[in-house]
Amino acid sequence: MRKQRIKGRFATKTGNKRSGGTTRRKRLSSGSKKGTKAYVLIAPVTVEENVQEKGKPARNDKETDRQIGEEVHGPLLSVIIPAMNEQRTIAAVVRECSRICRDAEVLVVVNGSTDATASEAKRAGARVIQYAEALGHDGGRRVGAAAARGQILLFTDADIKVPAEQLAPFVQAVLKGVDVALNDYNGPVTRNPVHPVVEAKHMLNSLLSRSDLGGASMTAIPHAISRKTLGIIETASLEIPPLAHAKAILGGLRVQAVHHVPVGRLNAVRSKKRSEADPLSQVVLQDHLEAIRWMTDTRGARGGYPDLERVRSLTR
Structure with a gap:
């Protein structure tokens, strides 16, 4: 089953493997100064999984972001x-x-x-x-x-x-x-x-x-x-x-x-005497x-x- 790469914006561990296959990741520049960690994008679900869970066609991340942000500007x-x-x-x-x-x-x-x-x-x-x-x-x-x-x-x-x-x-x-x-x-x-x-x-x-x-x-x-x-x-x-x-x-x-x-x-560990009650x-x-x-x-x-x-x- 072919996985669709869906853009995310979350830090994830690089080089980790999930059971049943390796998650596809792509390293992006975070725009920070040299020496800082970059953001890593991860495909959270496949198209088929998204359809099965939601009962509707899969959405890309831009559509999701638009729905999340349409009521509150922040x-x-x-x-x-x-x-x-x-x-x-x-x-x-x-x-x-x-x-x-x-x-x-x-x-x-x-x-x-x-x-x-x-x-x-x-x-x-x-x-x-x-x-x-x-x-x-x-x-x-x-x-x-x-x-x-x-x-x-x-x-x-x-x-x-x-x-x-x-x-x-x-x-x-x-x-x-x-x-x-x-x-x-x-x-x-x-x-x-x-x-x-x-x-x-x-x-x-x-x-x-x-x-x-x-x-x-x-x-x-x-x-x-x-x-x-x-x-x-x-x-x-x-x-x-x-x-x-x-x-x-x-x-x-x-x-x-x-x-x-x-x-x-x-x-x-915060030190305290054993006889004292922990407030x-x-x-x-x-x-x-x-x-x-x-x-x-x-x-x-x-x-x-x-x-x-x-x-x-x-x-x-």
């Missing part, structure tokens, strides 16, 4: 990076995000920083939104999403340098119709005991009848959403990722774990409780689950 992609005192890593993170595709903006929401995070981000080419005060956990996501102009929003962190080749699949998934493209990361489930945050992610997906997602969650980065998703889950809910996650699934959006990025291994874990657990409360508020006391044959009124 970049295709907005990458949102909250940052607080991350001057050592922010420039490298911004540069990787800038390589994902040509039609992109990188927004760094610098809040509560006392170092050179903002200037390093600007020097690397980011659009910087700055607050003197700390916005709190995930507050930067909400602020960045409200300011973003792109039709796809990709979220990542300032302290983890994820290669552009590992970020591009999330953007590609949204282009192909996924509303929320999650990191296919389950967390360290083999540890004994399992971390309570890992348990909470699995539990919430089970309550949402999406146990197929495992521990994939909007709490973890990287993940991408469509602008349509932002309208349904509301920008404010991004401050509480499990709540945004629940709203997306119960709102009928297409939520998928699309690509595995081992953020647990990439993330720098961040406590925040994330409370976020999951808020998601469950929203489910019971909107779907009844049992969150939409039946009570079967119990007649509670007769036992009073």
Whole structure:
């Protein structure tokens, strides 16, 4: 079966092979200075696959871009990076995000920083939104999403340098119709005991009848959403990722774990005494409780689950 080369604009690993054949790639100049990496174009699907999936004739990338951009005049992609005192890593993170595709903006929401995070981000080419005060956990996501102009929003962190080749699949998934493209990361489930945050992610997906997602969650980065998703889950809910996650699934959006990025291994270990409680874990657990409360508020006391044959009124 002959594959049709379809232009894309995403960074991909060169020299990699897919099972069943080698993906055809073409290296293009990125227009950057000598010594920088070039963009790599990849044919994502064949003509036959496109027809089979969509039930209509295949479109080329120019037609796709026209449809994506016809309602909103802005970049295709907005990458949102909250940052607080991350001057050592922010420039490298911004540069990787800038390589994902040509039609992109990188927004760094610098809040509560006392170092050179903002200037390093600007020097690397980011659009910087700055607050003197700390916005709190995930507050930067909400602020960045409200300011973003792109039709796809990709979220990542300032302290983890994820290669552009590992970020591009999330953007590609949204282009192909996924509303929320999650990191296919389950967390360290083999540890004994399992971390309570890992348990909470699995539990919430089970309550949402999406146990197929495992521990994939909007709490973890990287993940991408469509602008349509932002309208349904509301920008404010991004401050509480499990709540945004629940709203997306119960709102009928297409939520998928699309690509595995081992953020647990990439993330720098932050030192703390074993006897001390982890305040961040406590925040994330409370976020999951808020998601469950929203489910019971909107779907009844049992969150939409039946009570079967119990007649509670007769036992009073």
